[in-house]
Amino acid sequence: MTTTFSNTDPGLRRFWHPVATQEAVAAANPLQVWLLGEPWVLARLDGELIALRDRCPHRLVPLSEGTVVGATLQCKYHGYRFDATGRCVHIPAVGPGGPIPARARTDAARVRLAFGLVWLTTDPDPIDSDFSESPYLDSDFDTFLAGPFTTAVGAGLITDNFMDVTHLPFLHAETFAGHESGISDLHASRDGWTIRQRTPGLLADESTGAPIDVTYDYIVRAPFSAELKITYDDGRSDYIWSFCQPETTGRTTWYMVQAYGGLHHDGEMIDRAARTQRAVGLEDLAILESMPDPQIPIDLTAEVHTKGDRGCVRYRRMLRDIADGALTSAHTTDIDRHQEHIRG
Ligand code: FES
Numbered sequence: 531m532t533t534t535f536s537n538t539d540p541g542l543r544r545f546w547h548p549v550a551t552q553e554a555v556a557a558a559n560p561l562q563v564w565l566l567g568e569p570w571v572l573a574r575l576d577g578e579l580i581a582l583r584d585r586c587p588h589r590l591v592p593l594s595e596g597t598v599v600g601a602t603l604q605c606k607y608h609g610y611r612f613d614a615t616g617r618c619v620h621i622p623a624v625g626p627g628g629p630i631p632a633r634a635r636t637d638a639a640r641v642r643l644a645f646g647l648v649w650l651t652t653d654p655d656p657i658d659s660d661f662s663e664s665p666y667l668d669s670d671f672d673t674f675l676a677g678p679f680t681t682a683v684g685a686g687l688i689t690d691n692f693m694d695v696t697h698l699p700f701l702h703a704e705t706f707a708g709h710e711s712g713i714s715d716l717h718a719s720r721d722g723w724t725i726r727q728r729t730p731g732l733l734a735d736e737s738t739g740a741p742i743d744v745t746y747d748y749i750v751r752a753p754f755s756a757e758l759k760i761t762y763d764d765g766r767s768d769y770i771w772s773f774c775q776p777e778t779t780g781r782t783t784w785y786m787v788q789a790y791g792g793l794h795h796d797g798e799m800i801d802r803a804a805r806t807q808r809a810v811g812l813e814d815l816a817i818l819e820s821m822p823d824p825q826i827p828i829d830l831t832a833e834v835h836t837k838g839d840r841g842c843v844r845y846r847r848m849l850r851d852i853a854d855g856a857l858t859s860a861h862t863t864d865i866d867r868h869q870e871h872i873r874g
């Protein structure tokens with residue numbers, strides 16, 4: 531049996547993960563999200579965005595079925611109220627000022643915002659896997675999201691596909707990259723939990739179809755985040771980020787965030803670019819979803835690799851290191867002392 535990397539590998543607890551778009555959180559309060567096989571509830575309590583384990587300690591129903599009441603989240607079943615740290619502060623059945631059992635609490639997680647997404651970690655000292663947000667926040671760029679796509683494909687396999695350049699002229703012959711020769715001149719290196727790869731590429735000019743020389747620079751950070759910077763011969767660059775939310779062993783949500791410099795804030799051009807990127811994402815998912823078990827092997831002998839796959843081989847090794855326990859936390863899950871809140 532092939533050894534593959536699971537969306538619920540315990541080592542994944544050491545990282546930040548995207549769990550929702552900011553729009554989704556603005557539209558639903560509270561909101562249930564899934565991460566690493568477990569449900570969490572995001573809520574804005576007095577304007578403060580917080581995350582709690584989505585399970586009431588009383589009768590174990592999801593707190594996300596409940597209601598926000600001031601600075602507390604009230605369980606739908608018997609009305610227990612929980613504060614931002616997950617502590618129960620009110621039990622209707624015992625009356626005002628009545629005793630509240632110490633065990634009447636649920637875990638809290640840290641949340642933050644980046645790239646238009648809400649990120650969550652349960653680790654008190656998570657591994658840094660940030661990208662600079664500066665092109666995303668730069669008003670010269672137009673930003674948009676392709677997806678989110680929810681799929682049975684594992685987060686590792688989606689990230690591998692994103693950094694895989696040799697599929698571009700074939701799988702995406704219709705949508706872009708029609709001029710690629712497919713011959714790879716790819717350089718890749720790994721430093722800790724980061725992989726960098728660079729390769730020349732060819733894109734087709736949107737109106738004339740003429741080939742355009744570009745450079746693809748990738749930064750891939752464990753476990754499932756990647757940046758692609760596409761630089762044109764005039765020095766201009768566009769950016770695409772791929773972020774995956776490993777929800778359960780059989781479910782991933784994929785967010786592709788773009789920051790393009792050449793769209794001149796023109797709504798029609800932005801829509802067209804977003805449609806193209808969505809079509810590209812669906813081409814990727816269609817081939818991956820056609821696999822019987824769409825998970826990434828971390829046993830290198832399970833597949834064939836050539837020089838065009840150098841970065842992807844390093845990525846498999848990086849995931850294997852996580853699966854081998856290289857990151858197992860010495861910390862407990864007592865993260866309340868490290869609580870960090872975001873105004874949202
Ligand atoms: S189950 Fe939540 S208050 Fe009873």
Ligand SMILES: [Fe+2]
Nearest residue numbers: 691702810814
């Ligand atoms: Fe692709």
